[in-house]
Amino acid sequence: MRHPTRPISMGMIGLALSTLTISAAAAPAAATAHHSIRYASVDACTAKDGTTTPCHTWRLDLLDGRRVALKDAMLWPLNAKGKTVKELQAPLSVSGDGESVAYFRKSDHRLVVREFHGAAHAMGPVHVMPKKALPRGVGMDDAWLRLSQDGARLVLGYSVKDGSSRARIFDVAGASETGALRAFDTFRGFSGDGSAVLVEQNTEENTTGLGVYDTGGDELARVVPPQIVAANVPWALSSDDRTVAFVTGxxxxxxxxxxxxxxxxxxxxxxxxxxxxxxxxxxxxTGEHEVTLHLVRSEKVDRVTILRVDTRTGKTRVRDSYKVRAGTFSYQSCGG
Incomplete structure (x- = not known):
């Protein structure tokens, strides 16, 4: 199977971790979690020649164990020429609170954000973003999506010919573009309150740069951080739009x-x-004094543990723990 296809790369693979276990790991905090969607996924189908491709439809796995089909979401992306690319899954993102999902709509290929009201396990309102969300010459197969923690902001990112990335930022409720991000290398996420975004920008000196921008696309900070920061992705940006959290060891x-x-x-x-x-x-x-980590153990299927860490004391608590369904081609976990 394939690991999550996200705009951020898998970080700190192969850490030399000890045999320590977290006492709460066997008892996920699902009872206190307000999230509705655990993750979205598509199935894998194998052709006679052995090729594995995404198939069927996007599905939403819920905290209570139920599963909902997202029938109006595109399964396969279109390339720049409008041709279907069946080797890849179309872009999709789940908000950190698990209550919104962004995708390209099957009927008209419009970029939409659908609210999901988990209490009733019902699909909610759909917010339709402006037409022609992607520029001419860029296909969905070169694009990715990222929702903010509360689902109020959406980033549509895409790669261009020189290998760098661009992005548009949308206000979901207003279905309007608020700003754009010019050349960067890797999107690292929204700030905790969605007021800013964090990106990685390689410099001409072949060093790792870090950039913070507001949702209008204006630069708030741009710096070449110390090696201890640069070497330990992923990063997370606080709601103060300046404090970056990361893990070492x-x-x-x-x-x-x-x-x-x-x-x-x-x-x-x-x-x-x-x-x-x-x-x-x-x-x-995910709070003034809280950082949330998604930990993945990869065996035949991925096992995901979501760990809350108190930024003042280091005290940890398991928010949720689950095993991704077997036969999955790709999945998108909720954020924080």
């Missing part, structure tokens, strides 16, 4: 560290513990 020696992107200064750290044999797929600020 593993097992009992793991540390959640902080970096001030505007002052270009280290901001301290707290020690916490990571479970064995896991890699960090996502990191998000």
């Amino acid at each position: 593993g097992g009992t020696k793991a540390r959640l560290r902080f970096y001030d992107a505007m002052a270009d200064q280290a901001g301290g750290s707290v020690r916490f513990s990571l479970p064995p044999d896991a890699s960090i797929d996502m990191i998000d600020w």
